[in-house]
């Protein structure tokens with residue numbers, strides 16, 4: 001029957017596409033619902049160099065290849081936003097911007113978005129010097145001078161990783177002290193490549209096709225200046241896309257879904273994988289691994305709960 005599936009996958013990033021491949025290959029009728037662009041966050045990346053087996057590929061091409069492979073195994077894709085989820089008896093009802101879908105199991109792979117500075121130049125230069133992932137992009141800035149924005153664990157952790165590659169890091173923070181854990185602070189202060197720019201906001205990111213600098217404003221003196229950097233790494237928090245599941249499933253304080261090692265939530269038949277889950281390493285390869293695990297767990301759940309068809 002139309003809109004009735006074994007498995008509905010919410011979100012078409014690497015986790016959703018890997019889940020789709022595994023679910024479709026297990027001969028379960030599966031649809032992936034994506035509200036925007038296939039590939040999710042990775043579609044913003046000009047070059048991915050850390051997906052095993054592929055030396056270098058654009059995020060867009062990687063996502064297209066994942067989608068082609070999953071669809072050739074039978075995955076269906078619909079471009080719709082999921083707005084809610086309820087359960088009638090054993091079946092899920094997935095509410096979208098255009099009608100409902102019914103499913104025996106649901107895999108949530110709606111990912112996360114990095115918080116933006118919301119300053120001029122940021123959107124235009126994303127992937128052209130503006131990055132939200134040093135683990136992914138710092139090697140492209142070898143021996144260059146970059147800015148890292150933020151003062152929490154992510155900013156320091158990623159800044160320390162970037163320091164292995166770049167010549168110098170200006171760590172720009174709006175407060176006069178870090179929020180990061182003590183151990184990370186000690187490492188940051190001991191690293192000669194890090195220079196701290198306290199009580200300062202980035203007000204604009206400069207450059208035409210590539211970042212050439214960051215405009216700063218000191219919050220104490222009001223003084224404006226320009227940092228001549230070729231990269232701006234932004235770590236001012238991120239938010240999982242899980243609002244539509246509030247009250248249905250256990251989440252941590254940040255809204256990440258709590259799962260066990262099989263990506264099972266505390267609600268039977270509801271799984272979560274990738275950046276939307278708690279304690280994700282937030283990489284393409286880990287999201288894809290999570291997606292595969294969730295699809296295997298979903299298949300086992302369906303076999304146990306819906307034995308003979």
Ligand SMILES: Cc1cc2nc3c(=O)[nH]c(=O)nc-3n(C[C@H](O)[C@H](O)[C@H](O)COP(=O)(O)OP(=O)(O)OC[C@H]3O[C@@H](n4cnc5c(N)ncnc54)[C@H](O)[C@@H]3O)c2cc1C
Nearest residue numbers: 011013014015035040041082111112136274275282283284
């Ligand atoms: C600029 C950038 C560069 C990166 N570079 C690398 C790299 O080089 N290597 C690496 O390993 N990692 C990299 N990462 C991290 C990597 O992209 C993420 O860890 C990975 O994409 C997470 O995959 P995911 O499937 O869990 O979620 P996402 O990629 O966030 O995908 C989630 C998808 O769900 C969709 N969605 C959200 N809500 C709904 C809804 N309600 N209904 C329907 N669809 C919905 C979204 O539109 C999105 O397409 C990078 C991240 C960024 C931002």
